[in-house]
Structures are given as structure tokens and as C-alpha cells.
Amino acid sequence: MLEVAGLRKSYAGRVVLDDFDLVVRPGELVALLGANGCGKSTALRCVAGLETPDGGRVVMDGRPAMVFQQIHLVKRRSALDNVCAGALGRLPLRHSLAPVLFPRDLREEAMTCLDRVGLASRAGEPAGRLSGGQQQRVAIARALCQRARVVLADEPVSALDPSAADQVVALLADLAHAQHLAVGAVLHQPALARRYADRVVGMVSGRAVVDAPPADIADLDVLYATGTP
Amino acid sequence: MSTPRPAPPRRKGPSALATVITVVVVGVHVLAWQATEFSPATLVQGWRGMADFFAQALPPDLSGEVLGPSVAAALVTLCIGLLGTTLSIPFALVLALLAARATTPGVWAYQAARSLLSFLRAVPDVVFALVFVTAVGLGPFAGVLALIFHNTGVMGKLWAEAMEEIDLGPRDALTVAGASKIQSAAHAVLPSVVPQFLGLLLYRFDVNVRSSLVLGLVGAGGIGFLINQSIRLFRFDEMVTHILVVLVLVIAVDQSSAYIRRRIAT
Ligand SMILES: Nc1ncnc2c1ncn2[C@@H]1O[C@H](COP(=O)(O)OP(=O)(O)OP(=O)(O)O)[C@@H](O)[C@H]1O
Ligand SMILES: [Mg+2]
Secondary structure: OEEEEEEEEEEOOEEEEEEEEEEEOOOEEEEEEEOOOOOHHHHHHHHHOOOOOOEEEEEEOOOEEEEEOOOOOOOOOEHHHHHHHHHHHHOOHHHOOOHHHOOHHHHHHHHHHHHHOOOHHHOOOEHHHOOHHHHHHHHHHHHHHOOOOEEEEEOOOOOOOHHHHHHHHHHHHHHHHHHOOEEEEEOOOHHHHHHHOOEEEEEEOOEEEEEEOHHHOOOOOHHHHHHOO | OOOOOOOOOOOOOOOHHHHHHHHHHHHHHHHHHHHOOOOHHHHHHOHHHHHHHHHHHOOOOOOHHHHHHHHHHHHHHHHHHHHHHHOOHHHHHHHHHHOOOOOOOOHHHHHHHHHHHHHHHHOOHHHHHHHHHHHHOOOHHHHHHHHHHHHHHHHHHHHHHHHHHOOOHHHHHHHHOOOOHHHHHHHHHHHHHHHHHHHHHHHHHHHHHHHHHHHHHOOOOOHHHHHHHHHHOOOHHHHHHHHHHHHHHHHHHHHHHHHHHHHHHO
């Protein structure tokens, strides 16, 4: 469960988030849509703790995991080591100063996570050698290995080709439904949101203006027409 | 009717500022010329001294009694450079981590580490060597200590700068997952800079071997010490032998470190 209420944030007097509300329940994929610069990334970064909001309330189960457009894996390290790194928050320093110190049961758990995203066979390869779509799935496996109940994804598929994009969003929806995760994903592809999201939250100028199942929204393009500042 | 053609902008003469700068730069060079007693005439008049020097220095004394100790001392110089570089790694690493925004625990630690690095860098290794010679006596150990101190300052700074360059995304991803500063340094920041760190380490090794030569001149062991001795005894033929050995050592270290750095870069 993720509950965000009245989130506010400004940079140098410029209001970026203005009373932003968002609820993502377990078992639900919520797509966050909105024009460039409307504050989607800022909202997710505030929730993840990478930015400090000026005001508002964020409540959720445990720590969130975050998936980025730029993927942000360590390219020189193996896919498996990258997935294991998701567990750092619960490992003591003596088991986490270097990948060789990762306990055996963590490696096994990480393999299960890689298997869940369909990449168990590539576990030993350096992450940088996988394709963009595969790397993004490794990043999702890292979120699973973190055992996060809330997953935030900032444009997870904007750098991927249409078929890889479809596969990754389908995976996020499947994880939400099968594993009861609360998944909030910024998408710039209304078609993917329509197909996979359980709910769409539309954002204009730092505020949520639409919140409904995709079937109830006639025209998603309206968000982009009015959204540009 | 034709529109008037736009006139090209007139070329401006040198501004007042440019003139002032030129005068100041020329003036400073004149003062420097006087301060260093720079005098080509003296050099020409001194040709006889140089000729005497070369007459005594050439041919170099390549006999076993000279060449043997020379090569042995050159190996000591190499060892001073090697240990001075290797033993500074832990100190440089800790200070670099404190002095890089990607990994520093806070502003206070950042400023303190930067100041310490600047200090270690600002004190030349020869000065450190003179200090340590008084503490541990003449010999290579003082040279190793001097290099550890100075190289910690230089390499720590270079490593910190390398970490300032990197993309912070992977670190942020781990921070969100609850990783501590040390954990995100170990699993996101450091793995991304391994090639740069190795390249800078080899470069410093190369420089340190050459520095340890100079350290020998002030009594910190190695072949620099022999060069100093042969000058004092006016054995210029032996000195040239030592210099030839140094030349071989420096070229060998330089070429092998450049080769390894090229291999890492690809
Ligand atoms: N660190 C920062 N300092 C100053 N301004 C910022 C900062 N981060 C974001 N902004 C501003 O906040 C506004 C919202 O940015 P944000 O990245 O949240 O938009 P977005 O909805 O994610 O856009 P996009 O679709 O392009 O990713 C932008 O105008 C941006 O310039
Ligand atoms: Mg964004």
C-alpha cells in the first residue's frame, strides 16, 4: 500500500508539486501520465526519499524499490550480483562489502528473482552485455530481491523498443497481480497504460487531475494538450 | 530598388585591457629574467668547464664494480617507488571516498578530507623525505615514507575527481533500496571507476619511481644516493653510468605502465 497526500515541492520558488495525491493499493498497477515537466519524476523521487518534499504525507509498507528509465545497473557486474545488491538494506556489512561475501541463500533468492523475470540463464553475464529490455528486467528482479512491497518505476520503458516495452509493462502488471505488489509507473505510452494499468492517474502542473480505470477515460490525449506549461 | 547591403562590422583595435595585460606580462618576464640572473653570455663563457666535465665523464665507467652496485641501487629505487605507491592505496582510498560527493558522509568530512589531501599534495615529497631522514635515518625507508605521504595526497585527489565524474543513478537505486553509504560505494560507485583508478595508479607508480630518484639525492637511498656520491667524489664517469642505468629504468617503467594502461582502456 502506498498513500501520498498533499505532497508539495518547489525548486527556487517554482512550484513543481502542488497538493499531489496518489494511492496505490497492493495488487494494482497504477499508470502515472502527464506532459513533460509536470512533476512525475519529482513525485516519485520524493516518495523514494531521493528528494525531500516541502510538505505532505507519504505512508507505505517498508521501503519502496525504484526502477529508472536509465536502468542504473552496474554494467561491469554480473546480472546476479546486481540483483543481490537489492538486498543490501538487510545485510550486515560483513556480508555485503563485496559480492563474494553475499550469503548463499541470498544468491539462491536472487536466482529465483531472475527466473521470475525470465533471465535465470543469463545470471552470470555482465549486466552491460544484455539488451535494454533484458537489463530493465534485471532491474525489476533487483526490486524483487529487495522484497519491496511498493515498486516505483519512472518511465521504465521509454528507452525500449515497442515489443520490449510491452514485455516489461506486462511483467510489472503481472507482478502487481500475482505477487500483490503496489506498482506505480510513469508511462509516456497511453496505449500501454490502457492495456495493462488497473488505474490511470493523470497529472497536470504538479497535481493529480484524473484518477480512474483506463476504460472510464475516453481520451488520454487531453492530459498532454493542457499540461504543457 | 535594391536594399542597402549591410556593412561588415569594423575590426576593433586592441582594447585598453589587452594593452595593460601585455605590458604586465612583459614586465613580469623582465623581472624574472633578472631574478634568475639569466645570462646566455655566461653560458657561452663557461663552455670550457663543460668540456672538462665531458672529458672526465666520457666514456662512462661500465666496469662490473660500478655497474653492479648501480643496477642494485636502481632496483632499490624501483622498490621505493613501488612500496610508496602500493602502501598509499588504503589511505588514498579512504580520503578519496570522504572527498567525493558521491560517497562522502557529510559536508564536514568532505571539507576535512579535501583540506588534508591539499596539504599532503602541497608538501613536496623531497620535503617529506628530509623530515623522515631526521626521524628514521638515511636510507630507502625514509624515501618510502615520503612517497606514501605525498602520493596519498595526489592519488586521493585524482581518485576523488574520478568519482565526481560518474553517473549517480546506480548509487541512487541502491540508496532507495536501503543501502548504506559504504555499501553503495562498494556496489555502485567503486565498480564504475575501477578502470580509471587502475590507470591513475599506474601513472602515479611511473611518477613515483622518478621521484624516488630525486629522493635518493637527499639521502633517501637508491641510485639517487649513488649519483650524489659520485658527484661529491668528482667521479663523473661513474655518474654517467648511473644516469644511463636510470634512463633504462625510467624508460622500462614508463613503457610498461603505458602498455598496461592501454590494455585497461580497451
Ligand atoms: N533538482 C531540480 N532543481 C530544479 N528544478 C528541478 C529539479 N528537478 C526537477 N526540476 C523541475 O521540476 C519540473 C518537473 O520536473 P520532473 O522531472 O518532475 O518532470 P516530469 O514530469 O518527470 O517530466 P518528464 O516527462 O520530462 O520526465 C521541471 O520543470 C524541472 O525543470
Ligand atoms: Mg521524468
